[in-house]
Amino acid sequence: MKGENYLIFIVSEKNLKVIINQSLIGFRERFLKTLRRFSEGDKAILYxxxxxxLGVFKLNSTxxxxxxxxxKDEIYPLRIKLKKYKKLKKKEFTDRLIKRLSFITNKKYxxxxxxxxxxxILSKKDFKLLEDYLNEK
Incomplete structure (x- = not known):
């Protein structure tokens, strides 16, 4: 279903500029099965x-x-186009946030x-917590 997935993409700092400037994220081929589950309109946050x-994006392609x-470091042939959904803000994870996120099972490490x-793949609740955290002043 279009726009039903909530994601966090884990990226390297050296590829961040390409991701932001070209509105494009890439993955190794071993992630194909997972990536096929995603649709245009799904929402993602970059870690x-x-x-x-960093920021909230919508997937702009399959x-x-x-x-x-x-x-910078690899081809990453599997790609998804991204669209900035909200103004980009950088924030660090805090202990308060980590304690509330269900996908983080080991809170200490x-x-x-x-x-x-x-x-x-995040629950809607975890995504909303991250999105709200990014929007805090």
Whole structure:
């Protein structure tokens, strides 16, 4: 169903500029099965590894193959176009936020929840918590 998924994309800082400037995110081929579940209109938040969360985006395409080298460290041939949905804001994860997120199972070593992953499917509730947190002043 269009616009029904809520996601967090885990990205490297070195590829962040490409993602923002080209409104495009890329993945390795092993993520194809997962990426096929996503539709145009789904919402995503970016998590910059070891740093912060950044902005709310809408998926502006379904997954497609493109081997044109645009990313800094790899081809990442599976791609999805993104559209900025809300003004970009950077915020760090706080203990208060981590305690409230159900997808973070190990609250003490919370970064481990992101290791080896490029995308996490969130509940609507967790997505809303992150979105509200990004909008706080």
């Amino acid at each position: 910059v590894k070891g740093k912060n969360i 997954v497609f193959l493109d081997e044109n080298p645009v990313f 919370w970064m481990g929840n992101f290791q080896g992953k490029s995308v996490i």
